[in-house]
Amino acid sequence: MVLETISKIIKIQLPAYLKRLPLPETIGGFARLTVSEWLRLLPLLGILALLGYLTIRPFLPKKKKQRDCLINLKIQKENPKVVNEIDIEDLNSTNVCYCRCWRSKTFPVCDKSHLKHNELTGDNVGPLILKKKIL
Secondary structure (H helix, E strand, O other): OOOHHHHHHHHHHHHHHHHOOOOOOOOOHHHOOOOOHHHHHHHHHHHHHHHHHHHHHHHHHOOOOOOOOOOOOOOOOOOOEEEEEEEEOOOOOEEEOOOOOOOOOOOOOOOOEEEEEHHHOOOEEEEEEEEEOOO
């Protein structure tokens, strides 16, 4: 049933539609078309434009995805990456890095997700590093 309907549309209705279209024989003939003739051409022109776009789309330059937005809006923007180190005497381990980009899968501990974030967005956020102060 469905295939018969599609077959009828392609074999009968589409050719009949195309025969009724006011296609001029020259480019200058398009200037002489009336508004109603342009309206009858509109669906065909829309489909041709869509097919043309889908054809050239793979060859268009791809933009970098900027899913993320900037996190650091004004702190040390002159530095390539903002990293602060703080010495603490009562720290159990030697170094602890805390995430400040909010992208870490091990949040609050930094897993270096800021590197991908900085590359995608041009941001300069980095971790907070707590170091054990050696007396």
